[in-house]
Amino acid sequence: MAFSSTPVRSEDLATCISCGLCLNDCPTYRVLGDEADSPRGRIQLIRTVIASPAAPSETTVEHLEACLVCRACETACPSGVPFGRIMEGAREVLRERQDGGALARTALDTVARPRRLALAARLADIGARLGLARLAARLLPGRLGWAASLAAPAEGPPFRGVDREDADVSVFAGCIMRESFGDTERATVRLLERDGHVVSVPEEQTCCGALHAHAGDGERARQLARYNIDAFSGSDGKIVVNAAGCGAHLKDYGHVLGDDPFWADRAKGFAARVRDVSEVVKPAPARTTRAIRVVYQDACHLAHGQRIRAQPRALLRAIEGVVLVDIEDAERCCGSAGIYNLTHPEISRELQQDKVRKIIEASPDVIVSANPGCILQVAAGLRAAGSRARVVHLARFLDDPDLAAAGDP
Ligand code: SF4
Ligand code: SF4
Numbered sequence: 001m002a003f004s005s006t007p008v009r010s011e012d013l014a015t016c017i018s019c020g021l022c023l024n025d026c027p028t029y030r031v032l033g034d035e036a037d038s039p040r041g042r043i044q045l046i047r048t049v050i051a052s053p054a055a056p057s058e059t060t061v062e063h064l065e066a067c068l069v070c071r072a073c074e075t076a077c078p079s080g081v082p083f084g085r086i087m088e089g090a091r092e093v094l095r096e097r098q099d100g101g102a103l104a105r106t107a108l109d110t111v112a113r114p115r116r117l118a119l120a121a122r123l124a125d126i127g128a129r130l131g132l133a134r135l136a137a138r139l140l141p142g143r144l145g146w147a148a149s150l151a152a153p154a155e156g157p158p159f160r161g162v163d164r165e166d167a168d169v170s171v172f173a174g175c176i177m178r179e180s181f182g183d184t185e186r187a188t189v190r191l192l193e194r195d196g197h198v199v200s201v202p203e204e205q206t207c208c209g210a211l212h213a214h215a216g217d218g219e220r221a222r223q224l225a226r227y228n229i230d231a232f233s234g235s236d237g238k239i240v241v242n243a244a245g246c247g248a249h250l251k252d253y254g255h256v257l258g259d260d261p262f263w264a265d266r267a268k269g270f271a272a273r274v275r276d277v278s279e280v281v282k283p284a285p286a287r288t289t290r291a292i293r294v295v296y297q298d299a300c301h302l303a304h305g306q307r308i309r310a311q312p313r314a315l316l317r318a319i320e321g322v323v324l325v326d327i328e329d330a331e332r333c334c335g336s337a338g339i340y341n342l343t344h345p346e347i348s349r350e351l352q353q354d355k356v357r358k359i360i361e362a363s364p365d366v367i368v369s370a371n372p373g374c375i376l377q378v379a380a381g382l383r384a385a386g387s388r389a390r391v392v393h394l395a396r397f398l399d400d401p402d403l404a405a406a407g408d409p
Contacts, residue, residue, distance in 0.1 A: 007259075008050050008089035014396055015045045015081045022073040022081075027333045028066050036063040039073035039083055042379045046090040050168035055097045062186050064090055071304035072332040084248075085255060085304065091216030107339045112207050112220060114175070115367070123178035125154040142204045146345045150380045152180075155396075161201025164172065169280070171196045172241040172250060175370050176205040184392075187399035188242045196396055204231040209337045210249035210301075213256065222297040225256045226263055227272045239270070242277045242395050244371040245338065248305030250274040276302060277395055278370065279310040288321030288401045296324060297355075297378060297391075298331045299371035312370060312394050319401055324390065325362045329354075336377035348377075356381035366405045367391045 009274050022039040023029050029038035049056045071084045128151045131389055159182040175290040191198050209224035232239055251274045257267035302308045316322050335351030369375050379391040397404040
């Protein structure tokens with residue numbers, strides 16, 4: 001049954017008072033320098049789109065599609081504009097009026113289909129291990145070469161958790177995390193067990209639907225949300241997630257299904273149970289065998305989407321031997337942004353290079369982040385710049401800092 005969950009609400013649009021305080025914090029405005037590529041400009045364009053049933057102009061679509069949905073404007077905004085929700089609604093309106101493009105469609109289809117995703121992850125892993133991805137990155141022109149540069153070997157075998165009835169916490173394993181970040185998933189379970197939790201990984205769960213919502217495929221996003229709510233209905237304990245993009249979206253299921261009378265209450269109940277792993281894991285008195293300089297890279301959907309900044313840093317500082325070093329503009333998007341690095345490679349590369357430059361200035365041994373897209377994007381940028389610093393997920397680093405800091409980048 002089709003219920004529109006993310007219409008552009010006029011009361012949301014009305015919260016923008018056009019003050020412009022968000023402009024300098026918007027990565028695309030900084031890169032493109034056009035008011036129409038700023039939060040204020042995009043809100044104005046969305047008002048125009050909503051006011052008419054006609055198909056929007058190509059230029060309007062370009063400005064709206066160029067948004068990273070990084071939500072940095074929400075942090076900067078004094079008026080509480082729910083920009084992420086507005087943009088998801090606007091993209092859904094765009095998709096109703098015109099197709100979103102073959103590349104985005106293929107990527108979204110792949111993450112929502114476990115078998116297809118497993119195959120794609122396996123191929124990317126083999127390509128990266130055999131050095132084919134690096135070769136392709138050097139030899140292939142344009143978008144293909146750029147896409148190949150992002151491929152990295154998978155972290156060990158895919159993660160297949162255990163569905164347990166006696167658990168007090170459940171883990172949302174995600175789609176890409178499960179296939180390509182197996183070691184991080186296993187580390188997440190170990191950290192929770194170390195704190196005394198009994199952990200379940202419900203078997204029937206699927207992709208959270210965040211990428212679909214960002215791209216305007218609202219119907220698929222709602223289907224996936226309903227599927228996950230059912231999959232986690234066997235208990236009422238916390239649902240722990242280690243991917244920032246998934247976490248922000250899971251916490252928003254109350255809005256995603258807010259207009260669906262059959263699911264709205266269940267969706268709110270589900271969302272209230274969701275926690276990022278850094279909100280649950282307790283600081284542990286660990287000690288590294290040598291001093292490790294760590295840059296913590298804020299994932300947009302953790303910092304701006306969930307307002308989680310202090311907890312990961314506190315967990316890192318609790319480890320004796322970790323030297324946490326700040327970087328300039330730590331909260332600015334690295335350019336990954338879901339499938340944005342595939343659909344907008346030029347802007348993505350510029351943001352990636354800016355991030356990498358600032359990281360290298362801090363001379364870290366390890367970069368710790370909380371989102372798979374950021375990890376791949378920053379690691380690819382560092383490789384291209386000749387850096388040997390490693391990029392790992394927070395859970396993996398907390399689980400064994402020495403091991404996470406060792407090995408090839
Ligand atoms: S979500 Fe990010 S890219 Fe989009 S308008 Fe806001 S700050 Fe700019
Ligand atoms: S989004 Fe917020 S900060 Fe930006 S112009 Fe509107 S009210 Fe001002």
